[in-house]
Amino acid sequence: MSEPIRWGIAGPGFIATMFARDLENIPDDAAIVAVGSSRPGGADEFAAEFGVARVHGSYAALAADPEVEAVYVATPHSGHLAAALTAIEAGKHVLVEKPLTLDEREAVRLFDAARANGVFAMEAMWTRFLPHIGRIHELIDAGDLGEIVQVAAEQGIWFDPGHPEHRLYDRRLGGGALLDLGVYPVSLALSILGAPDRITAAANFTKTGVDAQTTAILEYDRGAQAITTSTLSAWTRTGAVIAGTRARIEIEPRWMMPSDFTLITGDGARTEFPNDYVGHGLREEAVEVARCIRAGLLESPRMPHAFSLLTMRTMDAVRAQIGLEYETTT
Numbered sequence: 001m002s003e004p005i006r007w008g009i010a011g012p013g014f015i016a017t018m019f020a021r022d023l024e025n026i027p028d029d030a031a032i033v034a035v036g037s038s039r040p041g042g043a044d045e046f047a048a049e050f051g052v053a054r055v056h057g058s059y060a061a062l063a064a065d066p067e068v069e070a071v072y073v074a075t076p077h078s079g080h081l082a083a084a085l086t087a088i089e090a091g092k093h094v095l096v097e098k099p100l101t102l103d104e105r106e107a108v109r110l111f112d113a114a115r116a117n118g119v120f121a122m123e124a125m126w127t128r129f130l131p132h133i134g135r136i137h138e139l140i141d142a143g144d145l146g147e148i149v150q151v152a153a154e155q156g157i158w159f160d161p162g163h164p165e166h167r168l169y170d171r172r173l174g175g176g177a178l179l180d181l182g183v184y185p186v187s188l189a190l191s192i193l194g195a196p197d198r199i200t201a202a203a204n205f206t207k208t209g210v211d212a213q214t215t216a217i218l219e220y221d222r223g224a225q226a227i228t229t230s231t232l233s234a235w236t237r238t239g240a241v242i243a244g245t246r247a248r249i250e251i252e253p254r255w256m257m258p259s260d261f262t263l264i265t266g267d268g269a270r271t272e273f274p275n276d277y278v279g280h281g282l283r284e285e286a287v288e289v290a291r292c293i294r295a296g297l298l299e300s301p302r303m304p305h306a307f308s309l310l311t312m313r314t315m316d317a318v319r320a321q322i323g324l325e326y327e328t329t330t
């Protein structure tokens, strides 16, 4: 039996707390041994909730902790690259929250550094590792849908515009609908259809200068299209439909979380795939990290560097069309 991966958490906020709770389901694969905040005392609450003994007042101190084997970067988007580089240069493996970085150039820098330091690096696109998404890829690969012609996926949540200081509304922190929410539908479309031949995008903006709502059409010369939508302004259906020449798959209610889905053939025959997953699901990406580290891999075959670079490149192209710029460090 292998020892659990010894995790250090950088940025003990909302998602880090969800991640830590879900890791409690996989004690053989993951143990949180340390936590680091950018502020002295900032990690105390997290450390108390999860019984973490090693508490650091900077990401550099966390990265230097000899007990830490892998760092989970869970800061706002604008902080991903710096926190990841700090860990990588200290010889730690990294799992970096989505979107990996602010743009493709930053992503290249992150992966180049990881390779140069001989450490594992992966974007925390947790949805890709959920059982229902895995099953859907199996059905697609087996030809059950025929040739895929359309993917339509959405992610929309109403975030109170009365809190313009929130990271989602703050351009300096990489806020906006596309990077935070749109990365899910874009990632799904790319995982099924690959790199698009053309991209068309439209957006409307918040008063704080980030995209409130962005829709992108990804077009493929072979005749396929994907429509990806994301909004901070409405509670959308958050469903996804993957349609092919033989059948379609409908994923509802929230396709990016553990979910039911249905396979519907052209003649209307329905096969239901009920969701029986227990728990949040964030642990699945940690299981993959553990598997890869134990196998000595520097990237996951299921979420390779090239795929995250494609995701960032696609979002860069969307941002160029809608006029959304971030201050990057590259």
Ligand SMILES: NC(=O)c1ccc[n+]([C@@H]2O[C@H](COP(=O)([O-])OP(=O)(O)OC[C@H]3O[C@@H](n4cnc5c(N)ncnc54)[C@H](OP(=O)(O)O)[C@@H]3O)[C@@H](O)[C@H]2O)c1
Pocket: 010, 011, 012, 013, 014, 015, 016, 036, 037, 038, 039, 042, 043, 074, 075, 076, 077, 079, 097, 098, 099, 124, 126, 167, 173, 180
């Ligand atoms: N996988 C998912 O389902 C999911 C869901 C939500 C978010 N996320 C991703 O997780 C990341 C963090 O999101 P979150 O909602 O957890 O964020 P959050 O709770 O607002 O912040 C996370 C941590 O980042 C640091 N931080 C917060 N505001 C900051 C600021 N203004 N400047 C610098 N650092 C700041 C704080 O840690 P310190 O104490 O270290 O400063 C904070 O605890 C984002 O990349 C987001 O896209 C993923």
